[in-house]
Amino acid sequence: DGGITQSPKYLFRKEGQNVTLSCEQNLNHDAMYWYRQDPGQGLRLIYYSQIVNDFQKGDIAEGYSVSREKKESFPLTVTSAQKNPTAFYLCASRRDRVNTGELFFGEGSRLTVL
Amino acid sequence: GENVEQHPSTLSVQEGDSAVIKCTYSDSASNYFPWYKQELGKRPQLIIDIRSNVGEKKDQRIAVTLNKTAKHFSLHITETQPEDSAVYFCAASGGTSYGKLTFGQGTILTVHP
Numbered sequence: 001d002g003g004i005t006q007s008p009k010y011l012f013r014k015e016g017q018n019v020t021l022s023c024e025q026n027l028n029h030d031a032m033y034w035y036r037q038d039p040g041q042g043l044r045l046i047y048y049s050q051i052v053n054d055f056q057k058g059d060i061a062e063g064y065s066v067s068r069e070k071k072e073s074f075p076l077t078v079t080s081a082q083k084n085p086t087a088f089y090l091c092a093s094r095r096d097r098v099n100t101g102e103l104f105f106g107e108g109s110r111l112t113v114l
Numbered sequence: 115g116e117n118v119e120q121h122p123s124t125l126s127v128q129e130g131d132s133a134v135i136k137c138t139y140s141d142s143a144s145n146y147f148p149w150y151k152q153e154l155g156k157r158p159q160l161i162i163d164i165r166s167n168v169g170e171k172k173d174q175r176i177a178v179t180l181n182k183t184a185k186h187f188s189l190h191i192t193e194t195q196p197e198d199s200a201v202y203f204c205a206a207s208g209g210t211s212y213g214k215l216t217f218g219q220g221t222i223l224t225v226h227p
Contacts, residue, residue, distance in 0.1 A: 031213055040123065042203060042219040043158070050213045058214065059115065090157070094215075099208035100146040100165065103215060105157040 003027065006091050006106035013085075013113050021076045021109045023091035031094040032074035033103065036060060036087045043090065049074055050097040078111060085113045116141040116209045120218025128226050133194050135202055135221045138186040141209030147180060147187045148215075152201045162189070166208075194225045 004025045013019045023032065031050050035043040035058075045058030049068040063082025068074055074093075078085045088110050092103040117140040127133050139147075148163035164171045164178045164187065171178050175194075180187040191198055204218040 033215070035217070040219060042120070043205075043217040045214065045216065048214060056211070056214070059216070097213060099213060100163075102148070102160045102163075103150075103158075105159070107157055 004091060004093055004104055004106035006089075006109050009107065009109060011109060011111045013111065015113055016080045018080055019078050019085075019111060021078070021089055021091075021111070023074045023076065023106060025072050025074075025093045025104075027093055027095070027104065028071070029093035029095050029104070030071070030097045032068065033092040033094070034058075034064075034066065034074070034076045035090045035092065037090055037108070038087050046076065046089075085111055087111060115211055116144060116206055116214070116216040118204060118206050118216050118218040120204050120221060122221060123219065124222045124224070126224045126226065127194050129194060129196060131194055133191045133198070133223055133225075135189045135204070135223070136186060137188070137204035137206075137218050138184075139206040139216075140185070141206065142182075142185060143209040144206040145208035146206070147178070148205050148207075149176075149178060149189050150203045150205065150217075152203065152220075154200070158203060161202075191223075194223075196225050196227050199223055199225045 007022045033048040034046040047066040049055035065077045091106045145166035150158040152158040177190045207215040
């Protein structure tokens with residue numbers, strides 16, 4: 001099945017620990033995105049990548065890091081510098097490096113920092 | 115950068131009524147405006163989109179209108195059904211940050227049978 005796979009679905013971590021969320025797509029899409037979803041705040045963009053080995057900061061990049069070493073993979077690291085990391089994280093991809101076109105989302109990862 | 119404001123945050127209607135959700139955007143260079151629906155516990159999915167060279171687009175019971183001059187666009191759902199209950203997000207793309215898609219805050223739509 002073609003699609004986007006995020007793992008893990010649920011993750012619990014202690015304060016001060018870095019965590020990495022995985023996002024893999026087999027759609028052969030060029031662009032990939034990470035959004036954070038909090039109640040009442042919509043989907044806020046953390047990072048996005050239009051092409052391998054290149055990525056741009058979104059609106060709330062502080063405390064997060066990403067890499068895009070392979071076309072199909074776009075992992076997100078939530079560092080200890082992120083002040084409020086407990087949230088639902090959504091990864092998405094888009095076929096082309098353009099401003100239009102559908103975003104395909106993964107099922108999300110819920111991170112809880114204790 | 116782009117800022118997208120969405121209203122209302124919650125909307126409650128009776129089955130068969132119409133529902134309207136409105137969004138405004140700040141970057142006049144934006145040229146693509148999609149709407150996503152997220153059902154409870156599921157991932158967001160595209161339901162309709164519009165490009166800046168079009169003023170209105172319809173797909174069965176849903177329609178989107180765009181006013182470029184005023185920088186606002188709206189989602190219209192007619193003859194609402196209980197299965198329309200979900201969170202709806204508007205978004206804008208194509209502004210000065212190429213490839214970036216900025217979402218609104220979301221509207222929780224509840225359709226009462």
